[in-house]
Amino acid sequence: MMSSDCDYERADVVGLDEKQKPKVNVVDDKDYLVVTIQSKDRPKLLFDTEYHIRLIDGSPVKSDTGRQKLIRCLESAIERRVSEGVKLELSATDRVGPLYDVTRIFRENNLTITRSEVRTRAGKAVDTFYVPDASGHPVDERTIDSIRQAIGQAILHVNGLS
Structure with a gap:
């Protein structure tokens, strides 16, 4: 995961209550992270259900800072796609x-x-x-x-x- 690939810009969606906002949780499990995303279902939300996220050197994301960055990237990406217009x-x-x-x-x-x-x-x-x-x-x-x-x-x- 490269810093330049991340996009933290959130959508400015009016009227989105807490239940509609995506929730991202990251937990250590052996030598990898388990990322759980909860969001209101809609077409093309997740194309695949399994991803292997590693740092540019191939090592897993282990630091709290890296986890928080991952969470912000995923939440932002989902929120930007909430409104179809x-x-x-x-x-x-x-x-x-x-x-x-x-x-x-x-x-x-x-x-x-x-x-x-x-x-x-x-x-x-x-x-x-x-x-x-x-x-x-x-x-x-x-x-x-x-x-x-x-x-x-x-x-x-x-x-x-x-």
């Missing part, structure tokens, strides 16, 4: 080109799409997008208003996420 749902008559228009408007407003669901039913397109700003922070009200004006008030429904 604001849920924006568009409902309109199906036609050619609306996805291009919508993604262009999102890009022009510095938004990132973290997840989307696109459906068509009985000639009606229902597209759901989860969008934080380009830095991963919640979208501000002014940006939402700008998107509503560009897309159309009647077809855009906004729901906040935690």
Whole structure:
């Protein structure tokens, strides 16, 4: 584990109570550390369930300072990924080109799409997008208003996420 690889920057997630925050525990067990992470489940939280974490020289992390650093890195990484953004749902008559228009408007407003669901039913397109700003922070009200004006008030429904 290299210092430059660690990222302690935490997400500034509004409304996250103590039960939703990740908990990381590190315990010595023989010649290795057992790292236990408890967090609200969500897609892609942990790709693998077993990791071998060693210092750059190949030795295990044994110091309290190293353990605390490991804990801060893991907690920060999980917290940054808690919010998928604001849920924006568009409902309109199906036609050619609306996805291009919508993604262009999102890009022009510095938004990132973290997840989307696109459906068509009985000639009606229902597209759901989860969008934080380009830095991963919640979208501000002014940006939402700008998107509503560009897309159309009647077809855009906004729901906040935690």
